[in-house]
Amino acid sequence: MSDITIYHNPKCGTSRNVLQALRDGGAEPAMIEYLKTPPDRATLKKLVAAMGVPVRDLIRSKEAVYAELGLDDPALTGAQLIDAMAEHPILINRPIVVAPKGTLLVRPKERLAEIFP
Incomplete structure (x- = not known):
């Protein structure tokens, strides 16, 4: 699934956990390290x-x-x-995930279920 984007900060534990949850769910999202590429x-x-x-x-x-x-x-x-x-x-604030089901500040990471199966 390349139709998902995460605005990511690799130094943030929540952001890393959300990225891993997306990958565990079979997605390889487009990753924007927003501090490097705002x-x-x-x-x-x-x-x-x-x-x-x-x-x-x-x-x-x-x-x-x-x-x-x-x-x-x-x-x-x-x-x-x-x-x-x-x-x-x-x-x-991060991570922001853009997915077909919506765009969401995924904090806490459990909110990912609102837009990602």
Whole structure:
């Protein structure tokens, strides 16, 4: 199944576990190491729209740059948050899996069952 893509960080245990679960399920997903090859603003918008979640759900609030940029400000728009993630991809939560059944932030890894058999 090459119709699955994972936005992956190999240093993240959850991301590694999800990748292994996909492989155990017979898929060899296209892998995007998003810290090396960050998605652009348009791709981030598309991913957020496909997930149907607020942009804030996709941002890693535990990263130092989150506080440095004042991203906890509730007045910030989704567009401003997407701009921050595009500029600082470490802010993108992972792993994001794009599959025929949907696009999902697979955290915790058990959520993979929602879009992958």
